[in-house]
Amino acid sequence: MYKAPRGTSDILPQEQAYWKYIEEKAAYLCQLYGFQPVATPIFEDSQLFARTISGGTDIVDKEMYIFEDRSGQKLALRAEGTAPVCRAYLEHGLFNLSQPVKLYYIGPAFRYERPQAGRYRQHHQFGVEAIGSADPALDAEVIELAQRFLLSLGLSRFYIHLNSIGCNLCQPNYIEALQHHYSGYRAHLCPDCQTRLLKNPLRLLDCKKASCQKAAETAPKILDFLCPECQSHFQSVQQYLKTLGIPFKLNHRLVRGLDYYTRTVFEVVPQKEGAQSALLGGGRYDNLIEQLGGKPTPAVGFASGIERLILNLKEEKANTPPLPKPVACIAYLGEEAKNEAIKLASELRQAGIAVIKTTGDKSLKGQLRQANSLGTNYAIIIGEREVRAQSAILRDMMNNKQKIVPLSEITAALSQ
Numbered sequence: 389m390y391k392a393p394r395g396t397s398d399i400l401p402q403e404q405a406y407w408k409y410i411e412e413k414a415a416y417l418c419q420l421y422g423f424q425p426v427a428t429p430i431f432e433d434s435q436l437f438a439r440t441i442s443g444g445t446d447i448v449d450k451e452m453y454i455f456e457d458r459s460g461q462k463l464a465l466r467a468e469g470t471a472p473v474c475r476a477y478l479e480h481g482l483f484n485l486s487q488p489v490k491l492y493y494i495g496p497a498f499r500y501e502r503p504q505a506g507r508y509r510q511h512h513q514f515g516v517e518a519i520g521s522a523d524p525a526l527d528a529e530v531i532e533l534a535q536r537f538l539l540s541l542g543l544s545r546f547y548i549h550l551n552s553i554g555c556n557l558c559q560p561n562y563i564e565a566l567q568h569h570y571s572g573y574r575a576h577l578c579p580d581c582q583t584r585l586l587k588n589p590l591r592l593l594d595c596k597k598a599s600c601q602k603a604a605e606t607a608p609k610i611l612d613f614l615c616p617e618c619q620s621h622f623q624s625v626q627q628y629l630k631t632l633g634i635p636f637k638l639n640h641r642l643v644r645g646l647d648y649y650t651r652t653v654f655e656v657v658p659q660k661e662g663a664q665s666a667l668l669g670g671g672r673y674d675n676l677i678e679q680l681g682g683k684p685t686p687a688v689g690f691a692s693g694i695e696r697l698i699l700n701l702k703e704e705k706a707n708t709p710p711l712p713k714p715v716a717c718i719a720y721l722g723e724e725a726k727n728e729a730i731k732l733a734s735e736l737r738q739a740g741i742a743v744i745k746t747t748g749d750k751s752l753k754g755q756l757r758q759a760n761s762l763g764t765n766y767a768i769i770i771g772e773r774e775v776r777a778q779s780a781i782l783r784d785m786m787n788n789k790q791k792i793v794p795l796s797e798i799t800a801a802l803s804q
Contacts, residue, residue, distance in 0.1 A: 393509070394503060394509070395500075395501075395503040395508050395509025395510065396508060396509060396510045397508060397695075401711075403698070404711060405708055405709065405710050405711045406698045406701060406708055407694065407698075408711060409541070409708050409709060410514070410541065410694055410697055410698070411494055411514075413537060413540045413541055414492070414494065414514045414537060415492075416540075417533060417536055417537050417540060418492040418516060418533075421490070421529065421533050422490050423490040423491060423492040423516050423518075423533075424490065424491055424492070425491070425492055425493065425494075426473060426476060426491040426492070426493050427493060427495065428466070428469075428472035428473060428475070428476055428493070428495075429466075429472070430465060430466055430495070430496065431463045431464060431465050431466065432463065432464060432466060432471075432472055432475070433461070433462070433463060433464075434452070434454050434462045434463055434464035435462075436464075436471050436472065436475055436680075437452060437464055437467045437468070437471055438452075438464075439679060439680075440471045440474075440647075440648050440676055440679055440680065441467070441468075441471070441647055441648070450500065450501075451467070451499040451500045451501050452464050452465075452467050452499070452500070453465040453467075453498045453499075453500060465497075465498035466495070466496065466497050466498060467497060467498065467499060468497055468513075468691070469493055469495070469497065469513050469515040469517075469691055470515065470517060470648075470673065470676070470689060470691070471648075471676070471680075473491055473493065473515075473517045473519075474517070474519065474676050474677055474680055474687070475680060477489060477491075477519055477677065477682075478677065478680055478681065478682045482519070483520065483682065483683070483685065487519070487520030487521055488518045488519055488520035488521040488526065488687075489518075489519045489520055490516070490517075490518045490519075491516070491517050491518075491519070492514070492515065492516045492517070493513075493514070493515055493517075494512065494513070494514050494515075494694075495512065495513065496510055496511065496512050496513075497510075497511055497512070497513050498510055499511075505665075505699060506665050506693065506695055506696035506699045506700075507665070507693075507695075507696070508695055511693050511694070511695050511696075512693070512694040512695065513691045513692065513693060513694065514537075514691065514692050514694060515670075515689060515690060515691035515692070516530065516533065516670075516689050516690060517687060517688075517689035518530060518687060518688050518689060519677065519685060519686075519687040520685055520686070520687065521686060521687075522621075522674065522686035524621050524622075524624035524625045524628060524652070525624070525628050526688055527625045527628075527651075527652045527672060527688050528625055528628035528629050528631075528632060528634075530670065530688050530689060530690060531548065531550075531629060531634060531636075531654055531690075532629075532632050532634060533690075534548075534654075534656060534668050534670070534690050534692075535548065535634055535656070537668075537692075538656060538667060538668065541697065541701060541706060542701065542704065542706030542707060542708070543667065543697070543700055543701065543704060543706065544704075545658060545659040545660070545704065546656050546657060546658055546659060546667055547635075547636075547637055547656070547657055547659060548634065548635065548636040548637065548654060548655075548656050549636070549637050549638075549639040549642050549654060549655045549656075549657060550625075550626070550629075550636045550637065550638055550639065550642070550652070550653075550654045551610070551611075551638065551639050551640060551641075551642035551643070551652075551653050551654070552610065552611065552614060552618055552621070552622040552625075552651050552652055552653070553590065553610055553643055553644075553649060553650065553651065553653055553671075554610055554613065554614050554615065554618045554650070554651065555615065555617070555618055555650050555651060555674070556650075556675070557615045557617075557618075558613050558614050558615040558618055559590075559610075559613075561613050562608070562610045562613035563589045563590065565608045565613065566589045566590070566592065566593075566607060566608060567585060567589050569603070569606070569607050569608055570585055570589070570592055570603055570607070571585070572603075573600075573602070573603035576599050576600075576602070576603070577592075577599065577600055577603070578595065578597045578599055578600055580595070581595050581597075581600050588647065590643045591643060592604065592607070593607060593641040593642075593643050594641070594643050604641055607641070609640040610640060611638075611640055618651055621651055621652070622651065622652065625652050636654075639655075642654070642655060644669060644670075644671055648673045648675060648676040648679065649671045649672065649673050650671075650672050650673060650674045650675060651671070651672045651674065652671050652672045652688065653669075653670075653671035653672070654669065654670060654671055654690070655668070655669040656668040656669070658700060660703075665696055666696075667692060667696060667697065667700060668690055668691070668692035669690060669691065669692075670688070670689050670690025670691060671688065671689075671690075672686065672687070672688040673687050673688070673689070674686040674687065712742065713742075713762065713763045713764060713765075714742040714743055714744045714762060714764050715741050715742050715743060715764060715765055715766060715802055716736070716741070716743045716744075716759075716764050716765065716766040716767065716768050716802060717743065717744045717745075717746065717755070717758065717759030717762055717764045717766075717767050717768070718732060718733055718743060718744070718745045718746065718767075718768045718770065719746050719752060719755035719756060719759065719767055719768070719769050719770070720746070720755075720769075720770045720771070721752055721770070721771040721772065722771065722772050722775070724772065724775045725770040725771055725772065725774065725775050728770050728774075728775055728780075728795065729745050729746075729768075729770055730745065732768065732770070732780070732795060732798060733745040735798075735799060736798070736799055736802065739799045739803065741799065741802050741803065743768075744758075744759075744762055744764065746758055746759075752769070752771075756769075756783075759785060760785060764785060765784070765785055765786065766782060766783060766784060766785060766802065767781075767782075767783040767785055768780050768781070768782055768783075768798065769781040769783060769790075774792075774795075777792075778794060778795050778796070779792050779793060779794050779795060780792070780793055780795055780798060781793075782798065782801060
């Protein structure tokens with residue numbers, strides 16, 4: 389038997405209620421904040437990700453799905469959402485619009501990583517990008533949107549972690565201090581961190597392995613190395629969050645897994661003890677548009693993994709509304725009654741009433757059992773007597789009360 393590839397999953401009907409719930413909440417809140425939907429291709433030129441994420445990160449070094457098409461062009465399945473949105477911003481001249489341009493997306497991303505709870509090789513992201521403004525108030529607005537999104541889902545037990553990782557002016561001095569600090573622990577670092585020490589020192593702070601934790605705990609803090617402009621920006625972000633009444637924790641070890649981030653970075657993490665999987669994360673990326681060939685363009689955004697959100701909704705037993713069920717199930721006895729059932733089902737659907745018509749030659753008892761299992765409110769029963777009288781039995785499945793209704797009045801009866 390064939391099975392879904394490792395690290396992927398089928399989204400079955402009983403799970404779809406969570407997806408619909410999350411997507412509707414995301415779309416509603418994005419509309420309130422002025423974000424418009426955008427969709428990018430599922431694959432891009434591989435250099436789009438290699439150039440913007442850069443080496444020394446697991447995504448580029450280990451996790452990207454890269455292939456050549458028949459023309460020999462090297463392509464990659466979408467590894468993350470921000471770079472494609474920025475590519476679209478440049479390609480379609482969105483920089484000519486009023487700035488910032490505020491966009492949101494929902495779609496799959498692909499990374500070859502070790503599957504575990506809430507982490508898949510094909511996963512789905514909801515993300516927002518606000519491109520074209522350096523105002524720290526926009527950072528606070530994006531964080532507020534992130535908080536409101538999670539609260540609207542029914543998730544409340546989380547912390548917002550906040551940090552600044554500086555800019556091209558102040559990062560080099562910090563990286564030099566970080567490398568000097570970690571060089572004394574080189575022999576105790578995991579193999580990945582020994583590579584990061586040379587290629588991507590900021591990611592040293594993000595390592596979760598016990599052998600690297602001691603060095604991280606005593607590492608210098610980047611807030612002590614920020615240039616005056618980055619200090620002022622970060623102080624303003626904090627002040628705006630306080631104005632909005634949004635609690636946050638400063639976390640000097642917080643960095644993001646992608647190299648294009650600058651200044652503000654943030655993550656939302658569950659309160660449960662030992663939790664390492666962020667519900668949501670993002671920050672500012674003021675150099676990314678320029679890396680892609682555009683003019684210097686500040687931007688800020690976040691992304692959230694939908695599978696991880698669903699996992700937490702289940703753990704917190706959040707009250708997620710079920711998908712709508714059919715209003716009625718039509719049961720019939722005999723070929724003439726079947727013809728009437730087919731016609732009635734079509735009429736009801738044209739009137740916007742969801743119905744199920746049973747199939748095959750099941751007994752009436754079997755058909756009513758099916759209606760009960762579907763959770764429909766009503767059963768419509770048509771037999772030979774009803775065909776002759778051009779009527780049907782309308783049974784309330786909640787209290788088993790029933791009445792005879794002319795076929796011509798069934799639509800009106802169910803609409804009421």
